Structures are given as C-alpha cells and as structure tokens.
Amino acid sequence: MENKLDIEYYSLLAERIRNHDTEAFTEFYYATYKNLYRYACYFLKDVHLAQDALHEIYILIWRSISSLKENRLFYPWAKQIAYHVCCDFQKKSQLVASHETSVNDDTEFLLNLTEQNDCFQGIWDKDFQERMDRYLDELPSPMRQAFLLRYENNLKLEEIADFLGVSLSTVKRAINKVRKYLQKKFTC
Numbered sequence: 001m002e003n004k005l006d007i008e009y010y011s012l013l014a015e016r017i018r019n020h021d022t023e024a025f026t027e028f029y030y031a032t033y034k035n036l037y038r039y040a041c042y043f044l045k046d047v048h049l050a051q052d053a054l055h056e057i058y059i060l061i062w063r064s065i066s067s068l069k070e071n072r073l074f075y076p077w078a079k080q081i082a083y084h085v086c087c088d089f090q091k092k093s094q095l096v097a098s099h100e101t102s103v104n105d106d107t108e109f110l111l112n113l114t115e116q117n118d119c120f121q122g123i124w125d126k127d128f129q130e131r132m133d134r135y136l137d138e139l140p141s142p143m144r145q146a147f148l149l150r151y152e153n154n155l156k157l158e159e160i161a162d163f164l165g166v167s168l169s170t171v172k173r174a175i176n177k178v179r180k181y182l183q184k185k186f187t188c
Contacts, residue, residue, distance in 0.1 A: 007075075012071075017061075025062060036079070037054050039079075039082055039163060040085075042153055042155055043083075043086040043090065043153045044090055046093070052089065053085050056085050079164075090152075135181070146171050146178070147174070147178040147179075
C-alpha cells in the first residue's frame, strides 16, 4: 500500500479504531509505520531510539484516539504525536549524552558545528539554548515546529512541508519569520 495521505481511508480507520477495532489499528500501523519510522530516524539520528519512539508513538495513538477531534485529521494528528514523542526522546537522550560526554568531546563537537554555513545550526551553548527555548516557546506551534525540524533535525524544506502537511512556501515563510524574530531577540 502506498503511504500517501488518503484522508477518507484514514478517516474510516480512525472511526474503527475509536471503536477498539484492533484489525483497523493493525492496518493503520502497516500503512504508516515506514513514514513514521523514517521521520523518527531523521529526527533522532539513532535507529534504536527511533524504534523505541515508534513503539511509544503507536501506544499513544491507541490510548488517546478519543482525543482526536475530527477523523479526517487522523494522519496529521498521528504525525503530531510522532513529533512530540521524538522531542521527548531527544531531550532524554541529550540528558544521558551530556552526562556521558567529557569536556574535550563537547568542545570538539561545538567547534565542528560552528563550521557549518547556517548561523542557527551548531550553536549549542547551554545558556544560549535556554534562551532559545524560551523564545521559541513564545511562538505559535507551526512556526516553532518548522524551525526545529529544519535546524535541530536538519530536515529539508520539502520534508518539513510534507510532515506538517503545508506548502513549501508556508514552511519558508515560517522559518524566515522565526529567524527574524530570533535575530531581534538576540540583538536586544
């Protein structure tokens, strides 16, 4: 089965899954797991974490299907769950990694990152990151998501547009607005 968004198909599956139809859930799993797994791999940069995240994603979908407002939004809603689960896994893995990494490794990592072309990629200073998180929390969710998918997960603009279910121009506009907003915040 092709994994492209088929609103009617996913809408019917959502209705059946709401009624605790395990066959419909299995069908949904097989229709979507490749895309969600690929996304988790891009996001987390670790196949083992991605496998764990995928497991958590489907558990949350099953448990929280009653919170889905419209069946037609089932697949985008599942992608939002994937995004939030991956964010949680990434934060947990960064905490573990920060305890395991020596000062020399951190310095080398930071030096390598600052050589990249884009000024937003590679700045991982803790104080900077805390400020960045505060500023990003002030933004509307779609803009914040587009920016994080681009600069924390290194996704291509086309991949972000596909994941968020918006046009490429919407993604470009959102990222540019966030960049300008952050430039103002960091220069004040």
